Amino acid sequence: MAADIPWEALFQQAAKVRERAHVPYSRFPVGAAILFEDGSVVTGCNVENATYGLTVCAERGAFVSAVAQGHSRPVAVAIVVDTPTPCPPCGMCRQVMAEFAGPDLPIRSRTLQGEEARYALRELLPYAFTRDFL
Numbered sequence: 001m002a003a004d005i006p007w008e009a010l011f012q013q014a015a016k017v018r019e020r021a022h023v024p025y026s027r028f029p030v031g032a033a034i035l036f037e038d039g040s041v042v043t044g045c046n047v048e049n050a051t052y053g054l055t056v057c058a059e060r061g062a063f064v065s066a067v068a069q070g071h072s073r074p075v076a077v078a079i080v081v082d083t084p085t086p087c088p089p090c091g092m093c094r095q096v097m098a099e100f101a102g103p104d105l106p107i108r109s110r111t112l113q114g115e116e117a118r119y120a121l122r123e124l125l126p127y128a129f130t131r132d133f134l
């Protein structure tokens with residue numbers, strides 16, 4: 001399956017939605033594109049708020065949209081940032097990913113310069129709290 005993931009198309013979509021980020025406070029726009037098992041791609045950008053604490057990350061925004069659109073089985077996550085180093089998703093987003101995906105979920109982060117980091121969810125969130133504990 002991993003070989004079939006259209007990473008370039010995902011990164012393109014993540015880069016495009018990144019331009020819609022609402023980031024007047026951090027000026028740190030992020031774009032995310034998630035591929036689902038049914039072939040759908042859902043994107044998200046970060047949306048900040050004057051209260052700061054209400055900020056929604058690009059990745060979480062994409063997951064919330066996806067669930068509302070009926071997609072809840074992610075197979076790949078692509079993230080685009082414009083920093084010298086690609087950044088991994090924050091802890092809250094990792095936990096949201098663990099709600100919908102298994103530990104093998106591939107996550108890739110790329111800078112606008114093309115530098116890339118590759119992760120599996122299990123590396124980013126070992127010992128995830130999941131429904132299995134409930």
Ligand SMILES: O=c1ccn([C@H]2C[C@H](O)[C@@H](CO)O2)c(=O)[nH]1
Pocket residue numbers: 023026028029030045046047048055056057058059087088089090
């Ligand atoms: O993976 C990440 C890391 C940060 N942010 C957002 C949150 C905030 O708007 C800005 C700076 O932290 O970047 C994301 O959307 N995704």
Ligand SMILES: [Zn+2]
Pocket residue numbers: 057058059060089090091092093094
């Ligand atoms: Zn996050």
